[in-house]
Amino acid sequence: MYTNEDEAHLLAQAKKHLTQAVSANDIGQLRAILEYADWKYYVRDNPVLADVEYDTLFKKLKQLEELHPELVTVDSPTQRVAKGLNKNFPTVTHLVPMLSLENSYNADDLLDWDRKCKELSGESNLDYCVEPKFDGASISLVYENNQLVRAATRGNGTEGDDITLNAKQIRSIPLKANISLLGMKQIELRGEVLITKKRFEDYNNKLIENNEQPLANARNAASGSLRIKDPNEVAKRNLDAFLYHLSYTQRDENNANPPLLQTHYKTLTSLASLGFKTSVDYTKTFPSIEEVINYVHEFETKRDELPYEIDGMVIKVNRLDFQDKIGQTSHHPRWAIAFKFKARQATSKLLHIDYQVGRTGSITPVAKIEPVTVGGVTISSISLFNEDVIREKDLKLGDTILVERAGDVIPYIVKSFPEIRTGNEQDIVFPLICPVCNETLYKPENEAVTRCTNINCEAQVVERIIHFTSKDAMDIRGLGDALVRRFYELGFLKNILGIYHLPFERMHGLEGFGEKSISNLKDAIEKSKQQPLPRLIFGLGIRYVGETTAKALARTVSHLSDLYSKSKEELLQIEDVGEKVATSIVEFFTHHDNRTMLDALEQEGLCLENKQKAEQQHGGLQGKTFLFTGTLTMKRNEAEAMVELEGGSILGSVSSKLNYLVVGEDAGSKLEKAKKLGSVHILSEAEFLQMFQKD
Ligand code: IVH
Secondary structure, eight states: OOOHHHHHHHHHHHHHHHHSOOGGHHHHHHHHHHHHIIIIIIISSOOOOOOOHHHHHHHHHHHHHHHHHEEEEEESGGGGGSSSSSOOOOOEEESSSSOOOOOOOHHHHHHHHHHHHHHTTTOOOOOOOOOEEEOEEEEEEETTTEEEEEEEOOOOOOOEEEOOOHTTTTTTTTOOOOOOTEEEEEEEEEEEEEOOHHHHHHHHHHHHTTTOOSSOOHHHHHHHTTTTTOOHHHHHTTEEEEEEEEEEEETTTOOSSOOOOOOOHHHHHHHHHHTTOSSGGGGGGSSSSSHHHHHHHHHHHGGSSSSSSSEEEEESSBBBHHHHOOOOOSSSTTTEEEEOOOOOOOEEEEEEEEEETTTSEEEEEEEEEEEEEEETEEEEEEEEOOHHHHHHTTTOOOOOEEEEEOOOOOOOEEEOOOOGSOOBOOOOOOOOOOOOOOOOOOOOOOOOEEEOTTTTOOHHHHHHHHHHSSTTTTTTTTHHHHHHHHHHEEEEEOOOOOOOGGGGGGGOOOOOOHHHHHHHHHHHHHHTTOOOHHHHHHHTTTTTTOOOHHHHHHHHHBBBBHHHHHHHHHHHHHHTTHHHHHHHHHHHHOOHHHHHHHHHHTTOOOOOOOHHHHHHHTTTTTTTTTEEEEEEEHHHHHHHHHHTTTTTOOSOOOOOTEEEEEEEOOOOHHHHHHHHHSSSEEEEHHHHHHHOOOO
16 A cells, blocks of 8 residues: 555655644645554554644644635545534445355354355365454445445345445545556445454443443444444544455446456455455465364454454355356355354343442442353353343343353343243342442432442442552552452451551451561552552542543642642533533532541652652653554553653654653554664553652
């Protein structure tokens, strides 16, 4: 798609435009740079510009387009940003019906299929192409004259919904693709929209933080997203699209000598070279079905290593002329077959419901089920989140239920089977009083969650302590859930402050708790006093204040006490803080007990100061250069802002000028390059964060 020279040139131009004024003459080049940066980021997973650099160039392009509206093009990167809502999703007819796939489950099924393909093609040897079977929502894309003109859902296979506006929010779908290079004027492509496991988890965590019901699985998250009315909401979900099939082509008469696409594999590589995201890195061809069988079995064991969900592999006859010969039914092509991995669903029985009280008093029903093994893990307990879920899924005690667990994702109940009830099943009666403190429960009218409003409810107190010590908060290693509960029961620990007054002398002789454990615990508690302010704020467990908000709050103050008197209006000015969050923060800090606790924690030596702000003055990272690669737990722009706040700067690529490369999950070529250079300090995210914890 781009030669090395192209890439170097675009990057050099990017740097130039970052520092110099731009004019209407630069519009084309700014677009080319942004398209290139999008491709590197969303298709190749290898960003070349820092977020702030990208944003700066984007703004410059936008300003120029505003000054010269006549120069705006429909495929300009600025045109992805949706204005307005989807009014409805008109029905459109696919150029070619979107067929399904036949399924296979074992080697015998594949051997049968191989025999049939050979029979139908009249060939005794066939090459097969094997690729992942993405577990998302299928989509069709139409490009005409090198531009994306339409995107549609599968619908009934013949007709689907026009979701072009939403598809434009998926940044790995190019707005333009040079299909004329392949001698094509119009094409229809098929692919799958999905959300990576990591982004799905982040998205769900946000929902949970906001007391909203998390989405059941990544597949539902993707398919549900395609029909959201607000395209900006679609953009927030960070979806991806993999393309795997060229279903229709119309020739471009102007290109007399287009390259020939003779195989499926070549089609995939050609699509990749036009800028589409494909599975070509995981796709292999084999000259025999036996090798295919080995590969699919081997791949199944690696299934969880992929960043997104797959539910099998798809095997396709590689040569396109043989595909034509073999043909299709009205339901599926005969030249392709899905090999389905072992189901991650199983049936079980709903035995009873436990009601757990969370740190904010939320009552979570937890289904206790007959233990069942799904995807190698035994499940006996499944969170149901709130009463509505029980009603929506029509659950009764004694019901047979279908349980699913995909990858590392939390298990969930897909459905019950009311049709096979015996009559002995019992209705689930949601409690009216708190199972721990007996306080009358309360369910606000427009909320799904039922709550215990007694902030001194023992369950809430314990959960608040657990949250405070947890990994993402104060990270007090060794003081986990079980120990907090045990210390609470023993009367050693009554509240958060109590962590810093634990009666270690009374711990001697406790079962499973020797000298070493005591001294480790002492050290961990002592160390927690150095945790930076965002962690402390997050650890306080203020309702709706998750990690991101905690960081945003910390950034606005020099000392936590600056927050005590902030009004709702002032809080609303802070990034990430809306009405609900602001009210909750004011409520927390107005509470006298909370302020007293914070003062006491400061007396104990905890850090209520915003060290970053303090350090900024002496610019601890003055002159140091950083680059981030791979998937980080924190937002990349936040990590970059941390560096810049301390006087450091962000580079766009690995070079001898780079001092630190911070490596997240799935780091690729940048890490390799940095290792080769040898002069770059390679840091994990945790090590990077530690740099900011020093006095
Ligand atoms: S090929 C005529 N390839 O799985 C082409 N489908 O269960 C037929 N799917 O409807 C589709 N990954 O939505 C193909 N690599 C892949 C796929 C794939 C996922 C979906 C597709 C299909 C469904 C059938």
